[in-house]
Amino acid sequence: GIDNPQFLQIGQELIIPIGDDEAGPIPGLLLPTATPLPLVIQGVAFYETPVGSLWCLGEIVNTTDLTLANAQVYVALFDASGGLLVEASAFAAAEAIPPGERSPFGILFTSPPPDWANSQVTIMRGEAAGPLAASYVSMAVAETEGQPAGPQLQVGGIVQNTSPDQTAGSVDVIVTTYDTEGMVTAFRQVPVEIAGALAPGSTAPFTIRLNSHGAFPADFGAIAIGHISSE
Numbered sequence: 455g456i457d458n459p460q461f462l463q464i465g466q467e468l469i470i471p472i473g474d475d476e477a478g479p480i481p482g483l484l485l486p487t488a489t490p491l492p493l494v495i496q497g498v499a500f501y502e503t504p505v506g507s508l509w510c511l512g513e514i515v516n517t518t519d520l521t522l523a524n525a526q527v528y529v530a531l532f533d534a535s536g537g538l539l540v541e542a543s544a545f546a547a548a549e550a551i552p553p554g555e556r557s558p559f560g561i562l563f564t565s566p567p568p569d570w571a572n573s574q575v576t577i578m579r580g581e582a583a584g585p586l587a588a589s590y591v592s593m594a595v596a597e598t599e600g601q602p603a604g605p606q607l608q609v610g611g612i613v614q615n616t617s618p619d620q621t622a623g624s625v626d627v628i629v630t631t632y633d634t635e636g637m638v639t640a641f642r643q644v645p646v647e648i649a650g651a652l653a654p655g656s657t658a659p660f661t662i663r664l665n666s667h668g669a670f671p672a673d674f675g676a677i678a679i680g681h682i683s684s685e
Contacts, residue, residue: 558641591680623683
């Protein structure tokens, strides 16, 4: 029942069912999709690329009081009469979204239909992280500053391990850029360079450069994801 294999971690324990179970799923059928939590999608925008593909960018806001995992969105393009032309799905950039935080997502249509007129963007799934939440370390982003670096936006700041007792073995930062209307224009995720691990209360600097769609970004936001140390 693994939903997104890219979020598997080294040392993670997996449960593999064996044997025949008359009450189990019928072979060949997909496992049922968990009922999505009440989440919010915002800042959705579409951008044509110079090579004729189409980006759909936006972000998921965790409005619950739980850490969210397996957040997935569904995007469909329709013609003027409402006929479905193409559809796709994607997971949020952040594998875990803490309460009140938000994560960007992106879907690239490499051969978009030229006659698409309308779109639908909805939450496909989103689950409480449950025991998986213990794999993540509470992190904060502070002292962020953005400035032009040629055609790019350079964002710098620090991440801080805000956990009272957990050490982070690795930390990722995700920076999202917005236009004047709050639409997502780009995002990028990079690992933070830390000396072995980031102890509780410790900080580490980061710098990210982004190319955005449209005009130069009017604003940006950043989140950090800490993974518990395996030591």
